[in-house]
Amino acid sequence: MTLVIRVLLVDDDPMVLMAFSAILGTDPDVEIVGTASDGDQVVTAVQAHHPDVAVIDLRMRRMGGVEATAAVAALPHPPRVIVVTSFDADENILHALDAGAQGFLLKDSAPLEIIAAVRAVAAGDGALSPRVTRYVIDHVTGDTHAAERSVARQRLELLTERELQMACGAHAGQTNEEIGAANFLSAATVKTHLSSAQTKLGLTGRIQLAILVERSGLLG
Missing domain, CATH: 1.10.10.10 (Winged helix-like DNA-binding domain superfamily/Winged helix DNA-binding domain)
Known part of the structure; x- marks a missing residue:
């Protein structure tokens, strides 16, 4: 029997929450167990819903994805985190990865890529959009x-x-x-x-x- 992947969505844009809910809702092995509208609600939402994966927006009004990811990572038995952003060269990508994110997606990623990323991270693998991967490698190599x-x-x-x-x-x-x-x-x-x-x-x-x-x- 396949275990259902419990997902928490965190974004301050209601349209993004609806879009990701609709996309992930097409996978019968994924269940959206809760949503939060800003980073300062993440810890409470994780404690209430016990997700396997938290999909967190990088840039939010009150608390951004870097701080929210760090707060989640500090919890006992934390969910795995995928951070999403609109920009493939966002300077906070590396900060989020350093804070404990296991995946990074662009908001315009194809639906199958989003579903695959959630499945991969839930299984213990990492997941980076190809454009984000190129940015990370270039940045790390250039700064080393x-x-x-x-x-x-x-x-x-x-x-x-x-x-x-x-x-x-x-x-x-x-x-x-x-x-x-x-x-x-x-x-x-x-x-x-x-x-x-x-x-x-x-x-x-x-x-x-x-x-x-x-x-x-x-x-x-």
């Missing part, structure tokens, strides 16, 4: 200096060889199943190694892990 590379490499030395393999797979954008197939492991074992790596490094999601690998320059 020798000292930052050194720090990133020192942090990655905390990982076992197997955990580092899994981290490199996450960096390549592979799902747990794809990483497992390449390394003759089950998806569950991959998830365990990735969780261990994130715990050792004090990270809250695989995208943060992928960014750390990118900053290290280990993969050229």
Whole structure:
């Protein structure tokens, strides 16, 4: 039996809430359990509805997506977070990822991309719109200096060889199943190694892990 993915939508634009509700409502495995109209309502909404995934707008009037994501990440057993924005080069994208977001979508993403992102994040994978991925890679590569590379490499030395393999797979954008197939492991074992790596490094999601690998320059 397929488990239903419980989703909380957070946006200060009622039209966006309606659009995302309609799109996600076409997937029988997704249930919209609640909505919130600004970031300062996120913690209360999460505690009331216990979502698996929170889809949070990056820019809201009272509390933006970066602060809201950080507040959610600080909760016991937090939901996974997808942040959405209208701009693929929004300067707050990296801040949101650093705050604990596991996915990033543009508001004009195709319906199937939105559904796929929710499913991927709920399953423990990351999800970035292609245009956002390009921005993140360009920004990280452009801002990485020798000292930052050194720090990133020192942090990655905390990982076992197997955990580092899994981290490199996450960096390549592979799902747990794809990483497992390449390394003759089950998806569950991959998830365990990735969780261990994130715990050792004090990270809250695989995208943060992928960014750390990118900053290290280990993969050229």
